[in-house]
Amino acid sequence: MVNTGVCGTLDSGSIPDSRPKxxxxxxxxxxxxxxxxxxxxxxxxxxGARGMSYAFLALLCYMLANTSxxxxxxxxxxxxxxxxxxxxxxxxxxxxxxxFFYKEHLENYQILGAVLGIVSIVLVCWE
Numbered sequence: 001m002v003n004t005g006v007c008g009t010l011d012s013g014s015i016p017d018s019r020p021k022x023x024x025x026x027x028x029x030x031x032x033x034x035x036x037x038x039x040x041x042x043x044x045x046x047x048g049a050r051g052m053s054y055a056f057l058a059l060l061c062y063m064l065a066n067t068s069x070x071x072x073x074x075x076x077x078x079x080x081x082x083x084x085x086x087x088x089x090x091x092x093x094x095x096x097x098x099x100f101f102y103k104e105h106l107e108n109y110q111i112l113g114a115v116l117g118i119v120s121i122v123l124v125c126w127e
Contacts, residue, residue, distance in 0.1 A: 024077035027068040028086060034065035035090050040097060084124050088117040 038061030045054035072082055092114050098104040106114070 021076075024072045024075040024082070027072040027075060028077055028082060031065045031068035031072060031086055032089050032093065034061045034068060035086075036093050036097065038062045038065060039090075039094050040101075043102065081124055085121060088121050092117055 038058045041054050041061060042058040044050045045052075045058060069082075069086070073079065077085075095106065095110075095114055099106060
């Protein structure tokens with residue numbers, strides 16, 4: 001295996017392509033972005049102050065997010081690595097949004113869970 005940078009290795013027996021080794025990270029970041037937007041729009045809709053247009057907007061953002069997921073997988077994110085990075089990043093981002101914008105409260109064990117999530121991202125990307 002050849003180290004290609006953060007979160008990426010290349011089997012020494014395979015032929016490398018000309019694309020940057022981390023080309024999958026861009027669609028993964030787009031996935032996380034649209035997922036966060038969809039979560040906020042869905043939260044606003046769930047509070048009852050918004051109409052059905054917010055529900056449809058949330059669904060559209062989820063569709064865009066999952067389209068980016070397909071692209072990330074196609075470009076080499078890998079199901080295991082990509083799913084962990086997406087899931088933990090989305091959960092931490094949603095928690096930050098919930099705490100700071102919606103004044104939701106996290107218990108100490110939930111904060112510890114978020115910290116361990118950050119540690120898991122580091123460990124998954126460790127080469």
